[in-house]
Amino acid sequence: MNVQQFQNLLKPLTESERLHLFQSARTLTRQRFGRTIQLFAPLYISNECVVTCTYCGFSRQNKIERKTLTVDEVLKEAEYLRQQRFRHLLLVSGEHPKQVSPEYLSLIAQKLRPLFASLAIEVAPFDKETYSRLCASGVDRVVLYQETYDRLQYASVHLAGPKKFYEKRIQSAEAVLQSGIRSLGMGILLGLSDWRAEATALFEHLLGLRKKYWRADYTVSFPRLRPCASDFAIPHPVSDDDFKQLIAAFRLALPEAGIVLSTRESATLRDELIGLGVTQMSAGSRTEPGGYLHPDQALKQFETEDQRSPEEISRAVQAKGLEPVWKDEESTLMEVL
Amino acid sequence: MPDTLKIAGKEFNSRLLVGTGKFSSPQVMVQALEASGTEIVTVALRRIDLSRPETDILHFIDRNKYLLLPNTSGARNSIEAIRLARLSREAGLGNWLKLEVIPDPQYLLPDPIETFKAAEILIKEGFIVLPYINADPVLAKRLADIGTATVMPLGSPIGSAKGIKTKENIRIIIEQATVPVVVDAGLGAPSHATEALEMGADAVLINTAIAVAEDPVLMAEAFRLAVIAGRKGYEAGIAQEKEQAEASSPLVGIVGQK
Numbered sequence: 001m002n003v004q005q006f007q008n009l010l011k012p013l014t015e016s017e018r019l020h021l022f023q024s025a026r027t028l029t030r031q032r033f034g035r036t037i038q039l040f041a042p043l044y045i046s047n048e049c050v051v052t053c054t055y056c057g058f059s060r061q062n063k064i065e066r067k068t069l070t071v072d073e074v075l076k077e078a079e080y081l082r083q084q085r086f087r088h089l090l091l092v093s094g095e096h097p098k099q100v101s102p103e104y105l106s107l108i109a110q111k112l113r114p115l116f117a118s119l120a121i122e123v124a125p126f127d128k129e130t131y132s133r134l135c136a137s138g139v140d141r142v143v144l145y146q147e148t149y150d151r152l153q154y155a156s157v158h159l160a161g162p163k164k165f166y167e168k169r170i171q172s173a174e175a176v177l178q179s180g181i182r183s184l185g186m187g188i189l190l191g192l193s194d195w196r197a198e199a200t201a202l203f204e205h206l207l208g209l210r211k212k213y214w215r216a217d218y219t220v221s222f223p224r225l226r227p228c229a230s231d232f233a234i235p236h237p238v239s240d241d242d243f244k245q246l247i248a249a250f251r252l253a254l255p256e257a258g259i260v261l262s263t264r265e266s267a268t269l270r271d272e273l274i275g276l277g278v279t280q281m282s283a284g285s286r287t288e289p290g291g292y293l294h295p296d297q298a299l300k301q302f303e304t305e306d307q308r309s310p311e312e313i314s315r316a317v318q319a320k321g322l323e324p325v326w327k328d329e330e331s332t333l334m335e336v337l
Numbered sequence: 338m339p340d341t342l343k344i345a346g347k348e349f350n351s352r353l354l355v356g357t358g359k360f361s362s363p364q365v366m367v368q369a370l371e372a373s374g375t376e377i378v379t380v381a382l383r384r385i386d387l388s389r390p391e392t393d394i395l396h397f398i399d400r401n402k403y404l405l406l407p408n409t410s411g412a413r414n415s416i417e418a419i420r421l422a423r424l425s426r427e428a429g430l431g432n433w434l435k436l437e438v439i440p441d442p443q444y445l446l447p448d449p450i451e452t453f454k455a456a457e458i459l460i461k462e463g464f465i466v467l468p469y470i471n472a473d474p475v476l477a478k479r480l481a482d483i484g485t486a487t488v489m490p491l492g493s494p495i496g497s498a499k500g501i502k503t504k505e506n507i508r509i510i511i512e513q514a515t516v517p518v519v520v521d522a523g524l525g526a527p528s529h530a531t532e533a534l535e536m537g538a539d540a541v542l543i544n545t546a547i548a549v550a551e552d553p554v555l556m557a558e559a560f561r562l563a564v565i566a567g568r569k570g571y572e573a574g575i576a577q578e579k580e581q582a583e584a585s586s587p588l589v590g591i592v593g594q595k
Binding site: 030031032033034035036085087117182210214215216217218256318321322323325326327328329330332333 | 358359360361362363382383384385386389411412413417420421424440441442443444445496497498545548549
């Protein structure tokens with residue numbers, strides 16, 4: 001599919017066109033990914049951050065309690081998640097070169113690698129050499145959102161810190177793909193700019209990367225901005241209907257791409273999206289460091305909407321006629337082991 | 338004499354191999370396997386969680402009834418495939434292996450070079466290797482030469498349901514084969530399976546078409562019958578396409594008339 005065809009899918013649709021789009025997305029998702037949904041858990045390891053992102057709860061400016069888990073604390077949280085059946089783990093943190101250093105991440109990855117089938121990070125961007133080092137320690141997936149492809153808006157919401165530089169961030173995607181890491185999660189933060197333009201830019205970015213880095217797995221995600229400690233007024237809110245159209249359009253445009261859905265969205269909407277295009281969901285998420293064993297409101301990145309337990313979500317997936325998949329990778333594949 | 342499929346010295350009554358991915362639940366999978374009449378079941382090693390055997394997919398597959406054919410899906414090069422194969426054998430899953438080396442997540446096409454390299458090593462290590470390949474006749478010959486138990490050429494990309502788009506190459510592979518030819522991937526309808534068997538393929542492997550059907554159990558039965566029909570058709574000698582050149586004006590009666 002080319003860019004123009006993709007844009008056609010993003011246009012305002014009549015009711016019957018919408019139904020047709022959704023039906024096509026459902027069929028394609030089922031054919032490609034089967035009657036399954038992969039479940040994963042985010043593990044917040046730090047909320048310390050040197051960046052000022054006006055929309056984020058972890059933003060440097062915000063007077064919230066800050067905490068970086070010790071390696072031991074990370075392992076305890078991870079063990080808890082493992083007991084909940086999770087085998088796909090996503091480590092999340094704010095951007096803090098000292099507190100969340102490559103050495104710290106590398107140590108954690110080495111300890112967690114044998115316990116999980118897949119280990120992803122959603123942290124500060126690094127250079128190729130650092131990614132290679134992290135890959136050698138067991139990280140097999142990097143999640144790195146550009147947040148917005150609208151350069152003006154990018155500049156107006158990323159006020160200070162290393163994230164301020166649009167070009168540098170966008171180039172980091174290639175650093176990931178050159179490092180040996182096999183999977184890249186990309187995304188836009190919905191609400192910052194016009195969603196149709198953002199989706200088009202993400203699609204073009206992805207097409208370019210896919211041609212050059214054809215061995216990589218790509219996933220996309222479309223987090224919608226949520227209320228947080230920043231009290232950010234969302235300039236371009238995206239409705240549920242537009243959100244669904246966006247997911248269905250991406251499914252048609254990129255049949256092989258995983259589409260990831262977080263607990264930012266409500267249980268009702270998430271249940272609706274199961275089968276539409278989404279292939280991976282988080283479950284039972286806590287967005288504060290240490291939150292699985294010691295819940296603490298003060299430390300959160302944002303409020304989650306879907307607060308069901310992993311077991312409840314697993315049952316909801318089954319009720320939709322799909323199988324929840326807890327393990328869909330084999331960690332022994334990693335070159336480093 | 339009963340018509341059986343022979344792979345690596347073992348005989349099978351069914352010419353339908355079935356994959357276990359993409360089902361809505363293990364229970365539906367079990368019923369579909371039953372209805373398909375299959376005797377060889379392939380399982381993705383990456384899906385198996387050996388730390389939780391009681392809930393794992395393996396728990397649902399009766400190994401007295403089905404030969405387990407672990408596959409290396411997820412491996413992107415020979416090193417990874419070999420690693421998975423060894424893990425499989427160490428875990429007690431036997432030495433049969435469906436070798437899949439797929440570096441391209443977009444169309445899921447197999448890597449001929451890495452597949453060959455992995456097959457060479459695994460055969461030396463005593464594995465019974467069934468390699469998944471593109472429909473490349475020379476690659477098929479090269480693999481049979483080093484001792485693979487079958488060749489498994491694709492009809493079209495995995496999960497595409499497009500049927501046998503590689504027909505001419507599959508015809509050549511079958512014609513030249515010294516090991517069973519299992520058409521694997523892309524067969525979306527029972528008629529596609531029939532077509533493969535009519536062409537002389539020894540067997541087919543089906544996964545997506547059964548697993549994602551509205552009624553997977555009924556579809557499994559449909560494939561069982563389709564495979565039987567195709568094989569009987571082949572044995573009965575239908576569809577004899579002429580592949581050798583034949584002059585449009587026959588020479589009989591012309592030569593030597595002067």
